[in-house]
Amino acid sequence: MEGVLYELTNSLYINLIREERYLMLIRGLRVTLEVTLYSVLLGVIIGLITAVIRITEPKGLVRLATAYVEVVRGTPVVVQMVIIYYAILGGSNLPKVLIASIAFGINSGAYVSELIRAGIQAVPRGQMEAARSLGLTWTQAMRFVIVPQAIKNILPALVNEAIVLIKETAVVGYIALDDLTRAGNIIRGRTFDAYTPFLLVALVYLYTTTTLSIFAGKLERRLRESD
Amino acid sequence: MIDVIDLYKSFGELEVLRGVSTHVGRSQVVCVIGASGSGKSTFLRCLNLLEIPDRGRITIDGVELMEHRKQINKLRRKMGMVFQQFNLFPNMTARSNVALGPSQALGMSRADASARAEALLSKVGLADKVDEFPNRLSGGQKQRVAIARALAMGPDIMLFDEPTSALDPEMVGEVLQVIKQLAQDGMTMIIVTHEMGFAREVADRVLFMDQGVIAEDAPPERIFRSPEKERTREFLSKVL
Ligand SMILES: Nc1ncnc2c1ncn2[C@@H]1O[C@H](COP(=O)(O)OP(=O)(O)O)[C@@H](O)[C@H]1O
Ligand SMILES: [Mg+2]
Numbered sequence: 001m002e003g004v005l006y007e008l009t010n011s012l013y014i015n016l017i018r019e020e021r022y023l024m025l026i027r028g029l030r031v032t033l034e035v036t037l038y039s040v041l042l043g044v045i046i047g048l049i050t051a052v053i054r055i056t057e058p059k060g061l062v063r064l065a066t067a068y069v070e071v072v073r074g075t076p077v078v079v080q081m082v083i084i085y086y087a088i089l090g091g092s093n094l095p096k097v098l099i100a101s102i103a104f105g106i107n108s109g110a111y112v113s114e115l116i117r118a119g120i121q122a123v124p125r126g127q128m129e130a131a132r133s134l135g136l137t138w139t140q141a142m143r144f145v146i147v148p149q150a151i152k153n154i155l156p157a158l159v160n161e162a163i164v165l166i167k168e169t170a171v172v173g174y175i176a177l178d179d180l181t182r183a184g185n186i187i188r189g190r191t192f193d194a195y196t197p198f199l200l201v202a203l204v205y206l207y208t209t210t211t212l213s214i215f216a217g218k219l220e221r222r223l224r225e226s227d
Numbered sequence: 228m229i230d231v232i233d234l235y236k237s238f239g240e241l242e243v244l245r246g247v248s249t250h251v252g253r254s255q256v257v258c259v260i261g262a263s264g265s266g267k268s269t270f271l272r273c274l275n276l277l278e279i280p281d282r283g284r285i286t287i288d289g290v291e292l293m294e295h296r297k298q299i300n301k302l303r304r305k306m307g308m309v310f311q312q313f314n315l316f317p318n319m320t321a322r323s324n325v326a327l328g329p330s331q332a333l334g335m336s337r338a339d340a341s342a343r344a345e346a347l348l349s350k351v352g353l354a355d356k357v358d359e360f361p362n363r364l365s366g367g368q369k370q371r372v373a374i375a376r377a378l379a380m381g382p383d384i385m386l387f388d389e390p391t392s393a394l395d396p397e398m399v400g401e402v403l404q405v406i407k408q409l410a411q412d413g414m415t416m417i418i419v420t421h422e423m424g425f426a427r428e429v430a431d432r433v434l435f436m437d438q439g440v441i442a443e444d445a446p447p448e449r450i451f452r453s454p455e456k457e458r459t460r461e462f463l464s465k466v467l
Binding site for chain 1: 332386
């Protein structure tokens with residue numbers, strides 16, 4: 001028993017305290033959260049534009065929007081990111097955090113556009129009909145009646161999208177960005193400890209996603225109450 | 228006031244309206260009865276172009292609706308619609324539900340629209356509910372807000388699609404009372420209903436719809452006492 005306890009504290013000491021390695025994890029978490037935040041923001045912007053195109057169906061753009069969604073959903077995000085990094089933005093002097101955010105933002109936009117579309121379609125048809133029967137234009141009906149209700153459907157789903165991104169961005173190490181996962185990997189390389197660093201990394205991820213998940217639940221309840 | 232000539236409407240293979248023609252004069256109250264699926268809602272929805280008829284003409288005070296599709300928003304303001312499921316906007320108070328049309332479609336100032344909303348909500352007996360959200364209202368109260376909302380546009384004609392069918396029995400009366408008041412005020416109305424007693428009381432004419440056509444069109448005392456068509460008799464014997 002004592003031996004196990006000693007081993008545990010020892011490996012925690014080596015992987016966390018020595019050479020202030022916990023700082024690497026903190027810096028890594030920061031990068032992970034930054035990439036997630038920027039990706040969500042960009043994803044919402046792209047998703048909104050895409051959703052509007054797919055709903056209003058202006059000539060010429062619909063195919064482009066559909067193709068975008070298909071390409072993004074049909075290929076792994078890590079492949080998309082590496083292509084964007086090396087083939088498209090690699091020559092630019094943009095910081096890697098930004099390049100990763102652009103890649104994940106483009107990726108996330110496709111999913112967000114689906115969330116937005118679903119959120120709008122979940123508003124009962126009678127709402128649009130009632131608004132139009134008053135003589136409101138389609139745009140007015142969307143603005144005052146449909147979108148405010150759709151936002152309630154969409155917001156909790158967006159928080160969930162952020163949770164997904166926190167985990168999915170674990171591959172940004174492919175473009176040598178030191179996020180939480182890569183920090184764990186670097187510690188592994190230094191301490192020759194196969195799994196303790198990742199155990200710690202997993203705990204940090206879990207803590208972050210659980211916090212957000214609780215927030216999403218609360219948000220959803222609040223929004224539903226005011227219905 | 229409103230003329231309907233030979234209206235046709237299909238959904239895919241299903242022919243729902245097969246040549247509907249009628250005329251409703253100013254201040255007339257017309258009740259539409261008929262079995263479920265006979266096309267009553269579709270007929271009503273065609274009148275304000277929530278459904279686009281395949282064929283036929285609808286004219287309001289001589290203005291041909293389908294030729295003025297571009298001005299449809301303007302034309303719809305002249306027609307109030309009340310739905311079976313109320314379709315109140317859950318994100319707005321009763322006041323805002325009623326004020327939305329006047330402020331957005333009529334360009335009324337916020338204060339004026341709000342004052343009109345209050346006046347109309349008082350008229351339907353909901354002066355004390357102006358700032359409630361729909362989820363805090365009973366079915367009967369919701370439907371009265373919906374009626375006030377339609378009236379807020381100052382319509383020339385009101386269309387009701389089974390306004391009491393989604394209500395608990397004890398709330399039917401309060402809604403019918405409001406509609407009766409409108410009839411006394413001289414509002415032109417087309418009312419799809421299953422409330423035969425109500426139809427008998429307020430209607431100038433009753434239309435019996437059957438399989439996409441108006442099978443019988445007569446004053447209520449005639450249609451309820453001595454219907455001409457066998458189908459009408461059959462239907463009435465089931466519901467009365
Ligand atoms: N949007 C629609 N798409 C397809 N079928 C429809 C649609 N609206 C109505 N119908 C069909 O048309 C028929 C008549 O419907 P409706 O006008 O609602 O009848 P009623 O109001 O008399 O019960 C029904 O069989 C219904 O299923
Ligand atoms: Mg119906």
